[in-house]
Amino acid sequence: MVQERLDQMIRERQEARQGERRRQSTLEKCSYDPREDFGESMVEMIMTNRFQDPKDLRTILNYYVSMNSDEYHGTILEVFHEVCTNLFLSCNCH
Template structure:
């Protein structure tokens, strides 16, 4: 549901809204996250697009930094 809202801190409001949607809708895949970004962009005025992308980038970076790291396959190989 889209809600019209005046904000003193649009970055934080968009960030919180994105995190809420991620938790409620259990959005975890990259494709689903990209779809979420597209929804925010479509539902909001172009004048807000820069701050939406900034908030999304912050959420994305936070999610990536908290995801479990895969072990490197750099181990020595015998020839």
């Protein structure tokens, strides 16, 4: 169910972007620290939904990339890697 909703949200966002390329939308948010905001949001989404399956994690990553402008894609990838490393490697070390 969550997977389907995320896929739907990604499709909707891609369709919206085709019609309004580079135009600022109401979904965009100003941030003084995008890394921190992305990280907190990703951790919350993963923990709340108890995602562990790589397919679900990939869907989350795709969602963040599709919902944000190109300038943040590198930051999103870095933060996603850090979040997954911290959440999943630290859990497996016990």
